[in-house]
Amino acid sequence: MINVFIVLIILALTAWFFRLPAVKGKCGELLVAYRLNSALDKNVYKVINNVMIPDGNGGSTQIDHIAVSPFGVFVIETKNMKGWIFGDRNSGQWTQQLYKNKHTFQNPFRQNYKHIRCLAELTGLASDKFIHVIVFVGDCTIKTRERLPLALTENATQMLEFIKSFDQPVIADDAVQNICSAILANRIENTFANTRTHIKYVQKIASDKQTDKEPASYSAEKIAEMPDPPIFTEPENSEIPDPPVFISDVDVKTPSCPLCGSSMVQRKARSGANAGKIFWGCERYPECRGIINID
Secondary structure, three states, rough: HHHHHHHHHHHHHHHHHHHHHHHHHHHHHHHHHHHHHHHOOOOOOEEEEEEEOOOOOOOOOEEEEEOOOOOOEEEEEEEEEEEEEEEOOOOOOEOOOOEEEEEEOOOOOHHHHHHHHHHHHHHOOOOEEEEEEEEEHHHHHHEEHOOOOOOEOOOOHHHHHHHHOOOOOOOOHHHHHHHHHHHHHHOOOOOOOHHHHHHHHHHHHHHHHHOOOOOOOHHHHHHHEEEEOOOOOOOOOOOOOOOOOOOOOOOOOOEEEEOOEEEEEEEEEEOOOOOOEEEEEEEOOOOOEEEOOOO
């Protein structure tokens, strides 16, 4: 009886451990790393996983995966999440909904923009040679799929299909090796001390965002400048509103929808007495029609 009790405790602790966000995230990264290493031709794609490099501001940035190839440098951000996911490319925060529980997390395109900026500075490679890839693993559904580019993939298979869709060489073969060498030479060792320092730095950045100290280089306008082929085409539906409009170089605070609590995005009225005016609209439109006027 005691042995059974001990086994149950071990199983409960194991289940608790694998539900920890950091552990779930690492498991997702390991899955994606395995698929990248096993499915991409090693003679064409040079895959580097779990890369920490200087960010040029006295800190560091951690990149889940990089695949360097003649077709571009694919910078991959992995998310291991469950439930419904709401967001668009430019908003500061995305929302995860699990049953009736909701919480926000940083827009992965925003995260990846910083990764690409740091890699461009480190390697000297033009920013248009870097390609965003966001991959969600786990039992989740992207509820705003129609408002997101093809660079947002919902599983590892889609991720690989997206990467392989690029087949026009844009980087010379010798440059591919030079890029890999530059990344490896400047890579920060993944020691416990370095990881702890990085986490504290990330926490400070998050705190600065809450006090409007976020650098303009992370703004939504800058993120939108990053190339992201193939070009995303909006659905032909007259009820779908214009894409979010950002009216300043520095991102503004995003309110919550007064009807459903989701994040909101800035939109422009198309017609009527308010045509041309900017307002806050629920990111879940047309499912939710909550708005907040901007004076």
